[in-house]
Amino acid sequence: MTAQTILRAILVLVAVSHVVLGLLACLAGGGTVTSLIADIYGVKITLTPQLQHLIRIVGAFMIAIGIMAAFAIRDPIKNRAIVDGIGILQIIRAAQRVVFVSQIQEAFAMPPGRLYLQSAFFFALGLVLILLRPKARA
């Protein structure tokens, strides 16, 4: 299996997960969003109308990132910048979870073990994307 195949497989994971979660965030009702967040992230939230609006905006940007990842699957060399961007995004998201661990626990009652596990997963994902990205042209 070549590095480019692995890179494409990871980009498929990124694209599908972002588009599906983004669509759910944008279109699902309040009850569905609350239960999905509890199932996926282990987070308990009280969904105020303002928070739901913010989640919808995050969802729109997640769809955008997912579709950009799809561009990169088609041509990773041409779209190297997208691979870089998504890799950096995953690493920053992972770092952010660790830095704001106490705030996340306080606001969402999220178990710390699950939080660190998710952070490690997203950090590894970002790192692999950066390591497997196509070489820059001379």
Added chain:
Amino acid sequence: MSRRVLALRLALVLAGAVPLVYGLAALLDARMLMNLTGLLSGAQYTLTPALDYARKPLGIYVAMFGALLLYTIADPARYRAVITWGAVLLIARGIQRLLIAGELHELFAIPFARNLVHVVYLCALGTALLLLRPPAAAPQAPGQWNRRRTASTVRP
């Protein structure tokens, strides 16, 4: 550099810089975000602990969107697909703001007139990007990316 390319690059600076600044403000400082939102949209809201955390992932996504649009300035022909998608997202955001104007007014006290300015701005910027983006390159056989790029970037 032709006037069209210059206009496209200026539009990309505008389209990319605003989300980048807004995203970084959301990521780094709640007070800065509230001031910026108040200034641009006239929005008023109370930052609950959940809302205060949710601004951070939102900030990362918005900032990355802006950074990618700014990156396309270096080679708009190569990143035509990114420009197209950025334009579509801007127009979609404009239409969305128009459709949920009532919700925005009710939840965040955003005045209808101010919201309409945002709708026009987003749709106009997205349309400008669509009109100014480089023409699509002719289809090439797989593995001939370098030749296509050379052909699409060398312009009078």
